[in-house]
Every structure is written in structure tokens, then in C-alpha cells.
Amino acid sequence: MGAKRPAIPRELRRRILIEAGHRCAIPTCRATPVEIAHIDPWSKVKRHDFVNLIALCPTCHTRFDDPHGAIDRKAMRQYKANLSPLSNGFKARHPKHVKVIAGYQVFWAFLNHCIQENRALEKALLDPTTPDSAMEALEYKSVASREEALIATLDFDSLYTPKRAGEIADNIFKVVDSWYDELWSDIASPAAPRKIMEEIEDLALALMEEIHHIVNECAHGQECGSSCGACV
Incomplete structure (x- = not known):
């Protein structure tokens, strides 16, 4: 590696390895150990x-x-392209995994909506000038988004989701729900969101890696059921 060429960031390197299941991405090879290669050469793109x-x-x-x-x-x-769990070949071989990925995406959509509504309510609670009518609307949205997030979490758990992925999703919802409970107990604190979001981000990374691990085991020749638990 030349002196002016920066190292591939650790998190990006991890994503590439997880995507390929820590094996060579060429399906007729699948050997280990592996290196990270640029498809278009570094000399041309100058970035990772x-x-x-x-x-x-x-x-x-x-x-x-x-x-x-x-x-x-x-x-x-x-x-x-074949490494993607949304490729046609992968979807044809592992239809239940497609449901897991769709459930994962729905789960995150509703969780993010709940987080946004919690933030809006918290901001209003910390502002003594917020009118009662506005507070009532924000409280209604907070309750509704919490129920939607709960349903999305339960749906994700039911979609042939392997145990560990389901447990991580449950823990993410519990963190968001604890924030919700705090807001409704009138002890909102300006410092709370930062700590809560750090917990959510750590769990989110763990869940993303688990989903990648699940789909890549099946995509690259591991036996469904005995290894990933999703295609049963």
C-alpha cells in the first residue's frame, strides 16, 4: 500500500467481510483467508x-x-451483486429470508418514527411555553408511534427470525420504550436522549451484523436450518 493511500476504515472492512461471510466472494472458490480488493482500481477512484x-x-x-x-x-x-440478499438468485433460493429482511426494514421504519415522536414530545416537555393544545397532539402521536413500534417488533419476531436477531430487536424496543416511560413520568432530562441513542446505535449495529451473518451463511452454501435457523 502506498504511503498516500489510507487504510480501509475498520467498520467498512467489517461490512465487506460480513457481506461475503468472511470467505472469498467468488462462489466456486469460497476460500480463506481473504483480502479486500477494489473492483475499480484504487489508482482510478482514489477512495474506499x-x-x-x-x-x-x-x-x-x-x-x-x-x-x-x-x-x-x-x-x-x-x-x-450476487452477495446482496436482494438479488434474484438469493430471493429464489431463500424466500423466507426475504421476509426476514422486509420485517427488519419495517421494524426500523416504525422504530425511527417512534424515536422522532419521542424527541418532539421531549422537546415540548422541556419548553415551558408549549401550548396545551400542541402538547396534547404530541402526546397522542407519541402513544400511537409506540404502539406501532411494538407491533412491528412482534411482527419481526414472528417472521422466522432466528433467536438472537429477535432478542436484539426486543432489546432495541425496550430501550426506546424506557425512554417513552421516562417521558410519561414527567422526568424528562436533556441528557437522556444522547445516552439512549448511543445504546440504540450499538444495538442497531449488532442487529445489522446479525442479519448480514444470517443471510450470508445461507447465500454461500451453509445448510439452512442447522446454521441460521431462518429457512426452516
Whole structure:
């Protein structure tokens, strides 16, 4: 690596490895250990982007870098696309995982809505000039968004979700719900959101990694049911 070329950030490197299941992304290889390769060369793009990075074993990496080799950039982009759990091939092989991913996305949509309504209510509670009519509207939205988030969490748990992913989602909802309870007990604190959001962000990363782990085990030849628990 040249002196002017920065290292791939740790979190980005982790995402690339999780995407490929910590194995070579070429399905007929799947060897370990792996290196992180740029699909379009660093000399051209001068940056590290998720869409342009892929995990390859040293042998496949060397073959890809060989200008006279059989693996060209078009093929490598296809290997990258095949890693996506939303690719047609993956969806055809693992329809129940598609439901898990959809449930995960719905779960986050309603959780984020609940967080936004909690923030709005908290801001109003900390502002003594908030009119009663505005407070009533914010309280109604807070209650409604909390119920929607609870239903989304229960739905996610029921969609063939492996145990650990369901537990993390439950814990995320509990953190948000504890914030909700705090708001309704009239002890709102300006310092609370920062601590709560840090907890949510840590759990969110853990859940994202778990979902990636689940779908990549199945996508790359592991036996459904015995390993991921979702395709049963």
C-alpha cells in the first residue's frame, strides 16, 4: 500500500467481510483467508466505497489484478451483486429470508418514527411555553408511534427470525420504550436522549451484523436450518 493511500476504515472492512461471510466472494472458490480488493482500481477512484470493495482470497485477488487474466471487472461486479440478499438468485433460493429482511426494514421504519415522536414530545416537555393544545397532539402521536413500534417488533419476531436477531430487536424496543416511560413520568432530562441513542446505535449495529451473518451463511452454501435457523 502506498504511503498516500489510507487504510480501509475498520467498520467498512467489517461490512465487506460480513457481506461475503468472511470467505472469498467468488462462489466456486469460497476460500480463506481473504483480502479486500477494489473492483475499480484504487489508482482510478482514489477512495474506499462499499459498492466498490469485495472480499477475495489471495489467489483470486491476483488473478483479478492480472490484466490478461480470465476475471474481468464486469464479472467481479456480478460477483459483488450476487452477495446482496436482494438479488434474484438469493430471493429464489431463500424466500423466507426475504421476509426476514422486509420485517427488519419495517421494524426500523416504525422504530425511527417512534424515536422522532419521542424527541418532539421531549422537546415540548422541556419548553415551558408549549401550548396545551400542541402538547396534547404530541402526546397522542407519541402513544400511537409506540404502539406501532411494538407491533412491528412482534411482527419481526414472528417472521422466522432466528433467536438472537429477535432478542436484539426486543432489546432495541425496550430501550426506546424506557425512554417513552421516562417521558410519561414527567422526568424528562436533556441528557437522556444522547445516552439512549448511543445504546440504540450499538444495538442497531449488532442487529445489522446479525442479519448480514444470517443471510450470508445461507447465500454461500451453509445448510439452512442447522446454521441460521431462518429457512426452516
